[in-house]
Amino acid sequence: MKFQQIDQFAANLRADTRESVHSGSKAGHEKRTSVLFDHYADPNRLRQIAGEIKQHVVENLDTYLPAVEARLQANGVIVHWASTAEAANEAVYSILQARGAKKMVKAKTMVSEETELGHFLEKRGIECVETDLGEFIIQIDGDHPSHIVKPIIHKNRREIATSFERHGLGAYNDDPETITRRARAHLRHKYLEADVGLTGANFVVAESGRIVLVTNEGNSRFCLAATKCHIAMIGIEKILPRDRDLGLLLNLLARSGTGQQLTVYTEFIRGPKAAPQEDGPEETHVVFVDNGRSEVLASDCREILRCIRCGACLNVCPVYRQASGHAYRSVYPGPVGAVLSPLLAGKQFPELADLPKASSLCGACNEVCPVNIPIPDLLLRLREKGKREGSEAAAAATPPMGAWSVMATQPAAWKLAMFGGKIMNVLPAKYIPVPALQAWQAKRTLPAWRGGAFRSWLRTRAQPAADVRSAKSEG
Amino acid sequence: MLNHERPPITQRRVQLMATCLCDAFYDDVARATVEVLEHLGVEVEFPEGQTCCGQPAFNGGDWEASRKVVRHTVRTFSGDLPVVVPSGSCAAMLFHGAPLEFEKESDRASVEALGRRTWEVLDFIVNGLGITSWPGRYDAKVAFHRSCHSRGTGTGEAATRLLGSIAGLTVAPFGEGEQCCGFGGTFSVSFPTISSAMGGLKLDHIRAVAPDALVSADMSCLMHLGGLAEKEGKPIKVLHAVQVLRDALRQGGLI
Amino acid sequence: MSSDRDSILSRVRSALAPLPERAALPDWERELVIMRNARGAVDAVALFSERLVLVNGTPLTSAADLVALLEKNGWRRGYCDPALWPGLQAAFPATFTVETLFDRSRVDDYQFGITAAAGGIAETGTVILTDGGTSRRLAALAPWVHVAVLSRRTIFVDVPEAVAALGSDPNIIWCTGPSKTADVEGILIEGVHGPGIQVALLVD
Numbered sequence A: 001m002k003f004q005q006i007d008q009f010a011a012n013l014r015a016d017t018r019e020s021v022h023s024g025s026k027a028g029h030e031k032r033t034s035v036l037f038d039h040y041a042d043p044n045r046l047r048q049i050a051g052e053i054k055q056h057v058v059e060n061l062d063t064y065l066p067a068v069e070a071r072l073q074a075n076g077v078i079v080h081w082a083s084t085a086e087a088a089n090e091a092v093y094s095i096l097q098a099r100g101a102k103k104m105v106k107a108k109t110m111v112s113e114e115t116e117l118g119h120f121l122e123k124r125g126i127e128c129v130e131t132d133l134g135e136f137i138i139q140i141d142g143d144h145p146s147h148i149v150k151p152i153i154h155k156n157r158r159e160i161a162t163s164f165e166r167h168g169l170g171a172y173n174d175d176p177e178t179i180t181r182r183a184r185a186h187l188r189h190k191y192l193e194a195d196v197g198l199t200g201a202n203f204v205v206a207e208s209g210r211i212v213l214v215t216n217e218g219n220s221r222f223c224l225a226a227t228k229c230h231i232a233m234i235g236i237e238k239i240l241p242r243d244r245d246l247g248l249l250l251n252l253l254a255r256s257g258t259g260q261q262l263t264v265y266t267e268f269i270r271g272p273k274a275a276p277q278e279d280g281p282e283e284t285h286v287v288f289v290d291n292g293r294s295e296v297l298a299s300d301c302r303e304i305l306r307c308i309r310c311g312a313c314l315n316v317c318p319v320y321r322q323a324s325g326h327a328y329r330s331v332y333p334g335p336v337g338a339v340l341s342p343l344l345a346g347k348q349f350p351e352l353a354d355l356p357k358a359s360s361l362c363g364a365c366n367e368v369c370p371v372n373i374p375i376p377d378l379l380l381r382l383r384e385k386g387k388r389e390g391s392e393a394a395a396a397a398t399p400p401m402g403a404w405s406v407m408a409t410q411p412a413a414w415k416l417a418m419f420g421g422k423i424m425n426v427l428p429a430k431y432i433p434v435p436a437l438q439a440w441q442a443k444r445t446l447p448a449w450r451g452g453a454f455r456s457w458l459r460t461r462a463q464p465a466a467d468v469r470s471a472k473s474e475g
Numbered sequence B: 001m002l003n004h005e006r007p008p009i010t011q012r013r014v015q016l017m018a019t020c021l022c023d024a025f026y027d028d029v030a031r032a033t034v035e036v037l038e039h040l041g042v043e044v045e046f047p048e049g050q051t052c053c054g055q056p057a058f059n060g061g062d063w064e065a066s067r068k069v070v071r072h073t074v075r076t077f078s079g080d081l082p083v084v085v086p087s088g089s090c091a092a093m094l095f096h097g098a099p100l101e102f103e104k105e106s107d108r109a110s111v112e113a114l115g116r117r118t119w120e121v122l123d124f125i126v127n128g129l130g131i132t133s134w135p136g137r138y139d140a141k142v143a144f145h146r147s148c149h150s151r152g153t154g155t156g157e158a159a160t161r162l163l164g165s166i167a168g169l170t171v172a173p174f175g176e177g178e179q180c181c182g183f184g185g186t187f188s189v190s191f192p193t194i195s196s197a198m199g200g201l202k203l204d205h206i207r208a209v210a211p212d213a214l215v216s217a218d219m220s221c222l223m224h225l226g227g228l229a230e231k232e233g234k235p236i237k238v239l240h241a242v243q244v245l246r247d248a249l250r251q252g253g254l255i
Numbered sequence C: 001m002s003s004d005r006d007s008i009l010s011r012v013r014s015a016l017a018p019l020p021e022r023a024a025l026p027d028w029e030r031e032l033v034i035m036r037n038a039r040g041a042v043d044a045v046a047l048f049s050e051r052l053v054l055v056n057g058t059p060l061t062s063a064a065d066l067v068a069l070l071e072k073n074g075w076r077r078g079y080c081d082p083a084l085w086p087g088l089q090a091a092f093p094a095t096f097t098v099e100t101l102f103d104r105s106r107v108d109d110y111q112f113g114i115t116a117a118a119g120g121i122a123e124t125g126t127v128i129l130t131d132g133g134t135s136r137r138l139a140a141l142a143p144w145v146h147v148a149v150l151s152r153r154t155i156f157v158d159v160p161e162a163v164a165a166l167g168s169d170p171n172i173i174w175c176t177g178p179s180k181t182a183d184v185e186g187i188l189i190e191g192v193h194g195p196g197i198q199v200a201l202l203v204d
């Protein structure tokens, strides 16, 4: 029997990769939890309010988008709009062309992963260097990130050392400090030579037009200190209403993502630098990217647009820990990805409709999400959509429910089945041609079938349960 | 909170939803539920036509099939008595899952009404009846697995409170309690590798505290964990929390 | 591109049109996000120093201490904001080479950079830099050591207070400890692209 793709991926995953992913995400979750509960008496209250703020934004994007555009323009920012990934890449490319730019440094942005901006620009002769250490390693390996916050959670130091050696960054040395120093030395010249710095944004505030960026390494700051042109690619859902909401969201983002009170560098950008400051962009561009988000907004899963990409749901997710990020075959892995990726896929939804199946629906993701997204409910809605649209990927290894539902609506048939199930006590599983049963028995034993035993106990015991009919007449 | 606001318990009469797992495999759990409730002076009705809460198809994405079963359940559990279920997962199906799949249905109100009067049994005892300590005696060290479908409900706390109050009983805490056991309904058979790996991690934590028994409020988790352990040739004893409550009454000579 | 703008906005409008009502914007009390052990802090300066240490930063209270730190580690070449240099120069022995112009073609020549901070946040041990107040963005970032000269009077108690005071500077950056990464096997390494040593020199 063909199992679900993500389960097959997990079955074939190298043991050391699984160990890296498992220990990295477990550590992330534990740090997040201890810090949040140590710092706040009731972190769940923070999550709830943050969720309400973001839900408000999502449901009022029609007014917030023009408002934030006007604010940005008043601050001297040039605003672009891109419906699709291609349009977003074209928008960036045309800014580069207008400046005659040939080299770009890029801080981590998930949106540019969605649009595959790096490949797009490289094909057009633009050097495009990832500057986040993890993303840089992904780039020299031709790999893909496997975690929203820790892109190389799946790699160990030996693999990284080998990549550095192959890329001409010194002889093999797997000491993490040496690796970091070599990246520092290599990348700082890339910043200084670059014409343009490209970043994403964690938030953009409607009230002030502030673009807010957080990094721990300081790479986005370097992009904004060394280059003369800043481009921020921003998903249309990244808005916050008021500056003061940053006080809540920044506190939650850092603690949820990395267990810090604040990320090391939190940058608030209102536009191009002002004299007498010498360093920094003379030109600031914002590219608002839709790329499927407006469709998500139209769906019954729009809550996922609250997401602030903290990665907490990945860290806590037992399925992610076993399968790793690449199992999700998309930019966004883990619980958030299982909802967002199939939705962003648009017409390709059926191909990714198995992602929402990759969950025991345990609810841990919802319990940690800083914006309180009801991820399990959204996974369920997408399972229903996958079934309704007849996705093969979603249907794989899913027991058919037709016969069951007939039985479960007819008490007489149900009782008969309860009795008939006893066959399992005598017949070895391999002779019972029910795939689900065989899959169960491959890993676990089945308890003895005792169908109907409770009902006959009720009937025959000395003190019978109250009779339904007489109960009603009293009630 | 997943729980709806529920009307206060004013009379000592309930409807028992035994769950399909207890109907098929775990008759003693359903029986213990009856015995425990009756010990508390609660009269138990058992609507004979009951089958399943509808969860397997709901989780599998086949909402059409699931809704048929939920409608059957709504009809079977008519009236306004509290419905008590020895399963956090089936209870959550009725007060959370079913309303979700009935969002656009015209008979949504009747489904929601059933959800509002549905209680997981431990939650019912502690938060419905207001009983916070348990008499009798049970000499054992147990590990309590907080099943995932009791997240956001009163069940986990109710269970630890009741179990913790039993003379002779220690509840041994174990690591990573928030992690799922890996059952997940059809997930257990469509993702057997991940499901069993999750169960293995859970068993490692549980075995580390060497309990006499593993206790939970959901037989589905226990069927999975117990089955994994037995397949490995290292079986562990599994008990529903109501079985422990009932056995404590027995050992204390109270029933 | 204007067509993309219109089509996005029109898709957004039609996506939202069927909603019977829109979620309201909640208000929230700033108390909600104040760390419990920072509530009611009376001595913001003491709290700042304590918290800066927790994020592996280095609070100092005199130019002499700063010189001693630099001396001990052999960091004798650096940059200083020209406006700050007259006040600090006396403490620096002749063995130091301190430039008041930052030459970006020689970023690696500067082992330290001394710039002015616009403020601090006690609760988090954060140093606030602004474009208006910081002479050079690069000088506060590229050298191994960043020394932020911070007036005790400009330290906010908590994050909401600092947010409320953001103002209109085109670029504000909060620095909470040294630059760091945990990308390689989750092991903490400081000094990735920015400073490996973050000093706050507290002045009156």
Ligand code: SF4
Residues within 6 Å of the ligand: A148, A256, A306, A307, A308, A309, A310, A311, A312, A313, A314, A336, A365, A368, A369, A370, A371, A372, A373
């Ligand atoms: S869904 Fe929630 S927990 Fe997951 S990345 Fe987004 S904000 Fe974080």
